Amino acid sequence: MSELPEEAFAAALAGLDRMTVNRLNVLLNQVTPRDAFAIAVGEARPIGLASQLFAIDGLATAWRQSAAVRSPERVWDECCRHGISVLVRGMPGYPEPLLHDPSPAAVLFVLGDLGRITARRAGIIGTRNATGSGRDTATTLGRDLAAAGVHVVSGLARGVDGCAHRGSLSVADGAAPLAVVASGLDVVYPREHAHLWRQVAEHGAVVSEAPPGTLPEAYRFPLRNRILAALSEVLVVIESRARGGSLITVNEARDRGILVMAVPGALRNRAAEGTNALVRDGCPVVIDVDDVLVGLGLDSRRAGGVAYDPRPRPRGSDVEFVDLLCEPRTLDQLVLLTGHSLVDCAMVMARLESNGWVHQVNGWFERVGDAT
Amino acid sequence: MLAAITSATLLGVEGHRVVVEVHVSSALPSFTIVGLPDEVCREARDRVRAAVLSSGFSWPSKKVTVNLAPSSQRKVGAGLDLAIAVGILVADDLIGADAVAEFGFVGELGLDGSLRPVAGIAPMVAALGAVRAVVPVASRHEAEVISEFGVVVGRTLRDVVEALKGQAPWPTPPADDYVEEIVEVPDLADVRGQPLARQALEVAAAGGHHVLFVGPPGSGKTMLAQRMPGLLPPLTPQVSLVATMVHSAAGVRLPSSALITRAPFRAPHHTSSIVALVGGGTASLRPGEISLAHGGVLFLDELGEFSPAVLDGLRQPLEEGVVRVARARASATLPAQFLLVAATNPCPCGGGAPGSCECDDGARSRYLRRLSGPLLDRFDLRVPVHRPEVDELLVGEGGESSLVVAERVARARGVAHERNGCLNAAIPATLLDALAPLEAAAQQLLRTELERDRLTGRGYHRVRRVARTLADLDALGDEVVRERHVVMALQFRVRLSPLLRGRAA
Numbered sequence: 037m038s039e040l041p042e043e044a045f046a047a048a049l050a051g052l053d054r055m056t057v058n059r060l061n062v063l064l065n066q067v068t069p070r071d072a073f074a075i076a077v078g079e080a081r082p083i084g085l086a087s088q089l090f091a092i093d094g095l096a097t098a099w100r101q102s103a104a105v106r107s108p109e110r111v112w113d114e115c116c117r118h119g120i121s122v123l124v125r126g127m128p129g130y131p132e133p134l135l136h137d138p139s140p141a142a143v144l145f146v147l148g149d150l151g152r153i154t155a156r157r158a159g160i161i162g163t164r165n166a167t168g169s170g171r172d173t174a175t176t177l178g179r180d181l182a183a184a185g186v187h188v189v190s191g192l193a194r195g196v197d198g199c200a201h202r203g204s205l206s207v208a209d210g211a212a213p214l215a216v217v218a219s220g221l222d223v224v225y226p227r228e229h230a231h232l233w234r235q236v237a238e239h240g241a242v243v244s245e246a247p248p249g250t251l252p253e254a255y256r257f258p259l260r261n262r263i264l265a266a267l268s269e270v271l272v273v274i275e276s277r278a279r280g281g282s283l284i285t286v287n288e289a290r291d292r293g294i295l296v297m298a299v300p301g302a303l304r305n306r307a308a309e310g311t312n313a314l315v316r317d318g319c320p321v322v323i324d325v326d327d328v329l330v331g332l333g334l335d336s337r338r339a340g341g342v343a344y345d346p347r348p349r350p351r352g353s354d355v356e357f358v359d360l361l362c363e364p365r366t367l368d369q370l371v372l373l374t375g376h377s378l379v380d381c382a383m384v385m386a387r388l389e390s391n392g393w394v395h396q397v398n399g400w401f402e403r404v405g406d407a408t
Numbered sequence: 409m410l411a412a413i414t415s416a417t418l419l420g421v422e423g424h425r426v427v428v429e430v431h432v433s434s435a436l437p438s439f440t441i442v443g444l445p446d447e448v449c450r451e452a453r454d455r456v457r458a459a460v461l462s463s464g465f466s467w468p469s470k471k472v473t474v475n476l477a478p479s480s481q482r483k484v485g486a487g488l489d490l491a492i493a494v495g496i497l498v499a500d501d502l503i504g505a506d507a508v509a510e511f512g513f514v515g516e517l518g519l520d521g522s523l524r525p526v527a528g529i530a531p532m533v534a535a536l537g538a539v540r541a542v543v544p545v546a547s548r549h550e551a552e553v554i555s556e557f558g559v560v561v562g563r564t565l566r567d568v569v570e571a572l573k574g575q576a577p578w579p580t581p582p583a584d585d586y587v588e589e590i591v592e593v594p595d596l597a598d599v600r601g602q603p604l605a606r607q608a609l610e611v612a613a614a615g616g617h618h619v620l621f622v623g624p625p626g627s628g629k630t631m632l633a634q635r636m637p638g639l640l641p642p643l644t645p646q647v648s649l650v651a652t653m654v655h656s657a658a659g660v661r662l663p664s665s666a667l668i669t670r671a672p673f674r675a676p677h678h679t680s681s682i683v684a685l686v687g688g689g690t691a692s693l694r695p696g697e698i699s700l701a702h703g704g705v706l707f708l709d710e711l712g713e714f715s716p717a718v719l720d721g722l723r724q725p726l727e728e729g730v731v732r733v734a735r736a737r738a739s740a741t742l743p744a745q746f747l748l749v750a751a752t753n754p755c756p757c758g759g760g761a762p763g764s765c766e767c768d769d770g771a772r773s774r775y776l777r778r779l780s781g782p783l784l785d786r787f788d789l790r791v792p793v794h795r796p797e798v799d800e801l802l803v804g805e806g807g808e809s810s811l812v813v814a815e816r817v818a819r820a821r822g823v824a825h826e827r828n829g830c831l832n833a834a835i836p837a838t839l840l841d842a843l844a845p846l847e848a849a850a851q852q853l854l855r856t857e858l859e860r861d862r863l864t865g866r867g868y869h870r871v872r873r874v875a876r877t878l879a880d881l882d883a884l885g886d887e888v889v890r891e892r893h894v895v896m897a898l899q900f901r902v903r904l905s906p907l908l909r910g911r912a913a
Contacts (some may be wrong), residue, residue: 167763194769226769277766307763364762366794367899371603378603379892386895390856398622398754399604399792399902400762 043122044112045069049076050143051111051247053102054095057259060142061125062086069124077103106247114248118222121146137266138291141245147221148241152212156332159189159268159289161261161282162196162275163307167364168395170275170307171199172405173299177272178203180325182210186332189214189268191260192233192242194226196274205235212240216267218260220250243267258284265289270331272322274299276310283310295331297322302363347392357384358393361403370401409433411498411505414512414539415491416532417476417483420693420733420740421650421657423528423535427477428488430495435471441492443476446484446691455486455517456493463521463565468500482737484692486516487526490542493517493565494572507572511560512536514551515544521565527659528692530554530652530666542568545581549666550656554649593638593670597809598631601796605632608791608900610813613639614820615877616831618726618748618786620711622902623793624758629751632793633675633707636749638810640671640704641818647703650743654702658695672704674746678713686721688733693740698725701746711750712778719783722748726786748786752779760795788833788870792902820880832877837869844876849891857898871897 046069050060062085063072074080076099082090090096115122123130123144131150134140158181160174174196178188182204190197192215204213215236217225221244224230236242245263246256261281265271265288273296276282289296298319301308315321322328350358353376360373370381385401388394395404413428439453461467474492476483491513497503514532516524523544533541533551540558543551551559560578562568570576599606605621609632612619621629643651651668655661662668676685676697683689687696698706708714725731725744732741755772759765765772784790824832828843835843846854854871857863863871872889874897879889 163763164769165763165765167761170763275763304761305763306761366792367604368601368794369797372601372797378607379896382895382899383892386853386898397762398759399794402762 040108040112042069042127043124044108044115045073046124046143047115047122047145047247048103048106048108048111049073050245051102051106051250052076053098055099057139057141057245059089061140062089064125064142073103073108111247114222115145118248119147120221120248123150131267134263134266137262139262141263143245143247145221145244145247146241147243148237148239150214150241150243152240153187153214155185155187155211156334157187157189157214157267157269158328158332159264159271159285160196160200161190161264161271161273161285162311163277163280163282164193164195164197165307166195166199166275167301167305167307168397168402168404169305170196170299170301174199174274175203175206176405177274177299177322177325177328178213179206179210181328182207182213184325184329184334185211186328186334187211187214187240189216189264191215191264192217192229192236194229198229198232200274201232201236205232205239214240214267215242216260216264217242217244217252218246218256219252220244220246220248222248223251225252257281261285262288265294266292268294270295270297270328272297272299272328273311273314273319275301275305275307276314277307278309278313280310286314295320297328297331299323304363350388350391350393354384354388357381357388358403361394361401364400364402366399366401409499409501411495411508413491413495413498413508414536415488415514416512416535417481417487418485418528418532418657418692419482419738420687420742421531421653421695421699422740423532424481425535425537426481426483426488426491428491428495429475429477430492430499431473431475432468432496432499433471433473437469437471439472439474441474441476443474443479444482445476445488446482448486449476449483449488452486452489452492452517455489455519456496458519459489459517459521459565460493460496462519463569465497465502465569466500468496472496472499482691484690485526485528486524487514487528487532489517490515490523490565490568494568497569503569503572507574510539511542511572512539513542513568515542515547515562517565523562523564523568525550527694528657530656533559534653545579548581549664550652550662553652553666593810594631594634595638595810596635596813597807599628599635599807600801602628602632602793603807604899605791605793606807606813607896608789609636609639610817610881611874611877611900612636612747612749612789613814614817614832614881615788615824615873616747616833617788617874617877618833619750619789619791620784620787621749621751621791621793622754623751624753624760624795627793627795629793630707630709633705633709633749633751634673635810636705636707636747637671637673639814639817640747641814641821642669643671643703647745651703654695654699654743657692658700660700668703670704672701673707674698674701674704675707675709678708678710680714680718682715682718682721685718686725686731686733687742688735688740691737693733693735693738693742695742696731698722698731698744698746699742702743704746706746706748708748708750711752712775716778719778723782723786750787785866788874789900790902791900816881820877823880824877832873832880835873835876840869840872840876844872844879844889845887846872846875846889846894847891850875850889850894853891853894853898863901867901871901874900 075082178200188204190200213236219225261284271289298311298314299322300315411430415426416423516526525544525547529547529550534554545561571578674697685697729745731744755767757766875889875893878893
C-alpha cells in the first residue's frame with residue numbers, strides 16, 4: 037500500500053458514494069489525501085470540520101462500504117490503465133484558474149495533457165439540438181479561434197459543443213482544444229463522439245471531476261458546467277433555449293466575473309430564444325471571431341484571407357431558392373413562396389443538396405454555411 | 409318424434425351449416441341442448457320456451473332433446489333460436505316435416521316470439537345450402553346479397569309457423585325501407601396547402617403504398633388520412649362481397665343496401681387490444697379492425713402509442729393479406745388486405761422547425777424505438793407533414809377535389825394492373841428492372857444516395873416502386889421512370905432515427 041502515490045487516495049475519495057464537492061473539499065483541505073482517506077474509512081479520527089461530516093446519518097457506513105469495493109489500488113489501477121492522470125488541488129500541475137474558485141474541484145481527472153493549454157481560453161457552449169446555422173457558427177468560431185491561437189473550451193456534448201471542438205481540431209496547428217465532461221473519462225458520452233473524444237485528448241485535454249467508471253448522471257452536468265465556466269476567460273453562447281442548460285453555465289460564469297457573450301439568432305428560431313434574451317439583457321454580441329478576440333483583449337486584425345469555397349455557385353432560379361433558405365423551410369413553404377410546382381421545387385433542392393448548398397432534416401431544408 | 413332443421417353458425421367470417429335435430433319422447437319433462445353450444449346458444453332453452461308459449465303454441469310436456477350436428481363443432485350466438493323452436497314444433501307434430509325441408513332458419517327469438525337480427529347473417533345464409541333462407545325482417549337485404557336460393561322473412565315466430573303450414577303467405581316487408589344513404593366522404597378540396605402530403609395521398613392510393621405521416625400535432629395528419637378512402641376506386645364485386653361478409657360477421661352496421669361498395673375506413677384508437685385489431689375475441693373468432701378494413705384503409709393515429717405487441721401483430725397480415733387466427737378449439741383465416749395509413753409525432757414534444765425540439769436524447773430514442781424496426785420498413789411512404797403557414801391557411805387555394813384526384817388514381821391503377829398484374833407496391837424486387845426501368849440520370853441519383861449511405865437496400869426497392877407510381881400518375885404515360893420521379897420519391901422518405909438528425913452532430 038505504501039507504494040501508492042497520494043493521488044491514488046484522492047481519486048478513491050472522489051469516487052466514494054455520497055461524496056459531494058463540499059465534503060471532498062473539507063476532507064482534503066486539512067490533511068494529505070492519504071490521511072483523508074484513512075479518516076473517511078474510519079481508520080483515523082476526524083479533525084476539525086471533518087468530524088461534523090460523520091454526524092450525518094449513515095455517511096460513515098456508506099463511505100466505508102464503497103471504499104471496500106473501490107479501493108485506492110483499484111481506482112489507481114484503472115486510472116493507469118486508461119492513461120488518466122489525477123490532479124489534486126494544492127499539488128503541482130493543478131490548473132491555476134481553478135485554485136481560487138468559489139467551489140473548486142478538489143480532484144481533477146485528465147486525459148491528454150493540460151500542459152498544452154498555455155494561451156488564452158474561450159468557452160463555446162450551446163444547445164444539443166442546434167439548428168444547422170447554429171452548428172455552422174460553432175464550427176466556424178471553433179476553427180477561427182484555434183487559428184488565432186485561442187484554446188476552445190467546451191463540453192463534448194452533441195450539437196454546438198461537438199461542432200466547436202471539430203472546428204478547432206480542423207486547424208492544422210491551432211491552439212489545443214480543452215473539453216470538460218461530466219462522466220468518467222472512460223465513459224464516452226454521447227457514444228457517437230468517441231472519435232472526437234479521442235482526438236481532443238490526443239491534441240489537447242479532456243477534464244472531468246469524476247473518477248473512471250462514473251456514468252453521465254443528469255446532476256453531474258450542472259457541476260461540470262461550473263468547471264467549464266471557471267476554465268474559460270470569455271464564454272460564448274451559440275443558441276440556447278429559453279431554459280437551456282447553457283444558461284446554467286452562463287450564471288456560473290457571471291458568478292466568477294467571466295465575460296459572457298452571445299451569438300444572436302433568428303427571432304423564430306426557438307433554439308436561439310435563450311441567446312436572444314441574453315442579447316436583450318445587454319450581453320455583448322458575437323458575430324465573428326474578432327468579437328471574441330476583442331472580448332479577450334487580443335489584437336483583432338484578421339489573419340489570412342477568406343477561405344475558398346469549392347462549391348459550384350447556384351445559377352438561374354436556384355439563387356432565389358438559396359436566398360429563401362435564410363431560415364429553415366419545408367418543401368410546402370417553398371412551393372407557396374416560389375410558385376413553382378412541387379416536383380420542380382424538389383428537383384432544385386436535390387440539385388442544391390448534391391452541390392452541398394442545402395441540407396435536409398426531417399423534411400426541413402437548411403442552408404449550409406461555408407464552414408465545411 | 410324426430411325433426412331435423414337446417415340452420416347455420418358462424419366461425420370467423422365463414423358460416424357453417426348446422427342441422428338442428430330435435431327429439432321429443434315420453435319421459436319426465438325436460439329440455440336439453442347438446443352439441444357444443446356456447447353460453448349464448450345454451451340460453452336458447454329459456455328464450456325458445458318463452459317464445460313458443462307466448463306465440464300461442466303449447467310446449468310439449470315431454471323430454472325434449474336438441475342436438476346441434478355436427479356435434480364436434482362449437483355453435484355460437486343466438487342465430488339457432490328460430491331453428492330450435494321450429495324443430496320442436498315439428499317434432500311435436502304442430503308442423504309437417506315436409507313443410508320445413510326446403511327451408512333454412514337463422515334468427516334470434518325474443519321472449520314475446522319476435523324475430524331479431526343476429527351478427528353474421530350473410531355468411532350464415534351462404535352456408536345453408538340449397539334451401540330458401542328464413543331470416544328476420546331487418547336482415548333481409550343482408551341475406552339477399554348472398555343468397556342464391558331465395559329469402560323469405562318473418563316478423564315473429566307465429567308468422568313463420570303460419571306460412572310454413574300454408575295458413576298465411578310469407579309476410580312482405582315494407583318496400584320503402586330501402587333508402588339510398590348519402591355518405592359524406594371528406595373531400596380533398598378542404599385541405600389548404602400541404603402539396604407534399606396531398607401528393608403522397610395520391611401516390612399511396614394509386615400504388616397501394618402504405619403511408620406514414622410524420623409531423624407535429626395540429627399539422628393535419630388525421631385530416632389527410634380521412635381523405636384517403638375518397639381517392640380509392642369503388643370496390644370490385646368480389647372484394648365488395650368479402651367486405652360485406654366481414655362486416656356482417658362482426659355485427660358492424662351495414663349500409664341500407666347491405667352491400668359495401670366503397671372502400672371502408674377504420675380508425676381504431678391506440679389503446680385497442682391486439683384481439684380488437686387482429687380478431688378472434690369471441691368463440692366465433694370475430695373479425696378485428698384489420699379485417700373490417702379489408703379493401704379499404706386502416707388508419708392508426710399516434711402509431712407510437714400502440715402497444716408493441718399490437719404493432720407486431722400487424723406484420724404477418726401486412727405481408728400476406730390475410731390473418732390466421734388460431735385458438736385451442738378452432739382456427740379461422742380472415743381477409744385483411746388493407747392500405748395502412750399511420751401518423752406519428754417525430755418525438756414526444758412534437759418537434760417542428762429545426763432547433764425547436766425540447767426532448768432530451770433518452771426520451772426521443774425511447775419514443776422512436778417503439779416505432780423502429782420491421783414495421784417502419786413496411787411503409788413505402790414516410791411523409792413529413794408541417795403545420796401550414798398562416799398564409800397558406802388564409803390565402804392558399806383549396807386545391808383539387810377528391811373527384812379529380814380519384815380519376816387520376818383510377819387511371820394509374822389501370823396502367824399498373826395492365827403492366828404488372830398487380831399494384832406497384834406489390835412488384836417483386838426481381839421484376840423492378842423489367843417493369844420500372846430507370847433513365848440514366850435517375851440511376852445515377854439512386855447510386856449516389858446508396859453510396860452516401862442514405863438509402864438501404866430495402867429502401868432502394870421501395871423508392872423505385874414509389875417512383876414507378878409517380879411515373880404512372882404523370883399524364884405522359886411514360887414507360888421509363890425519370891429522374892424527377894425518383895427525386896420526388898426520395899422526398900417521401902423522412903428519416904426517423906435519433907442519431908442521424910444532423911449533418912455534423
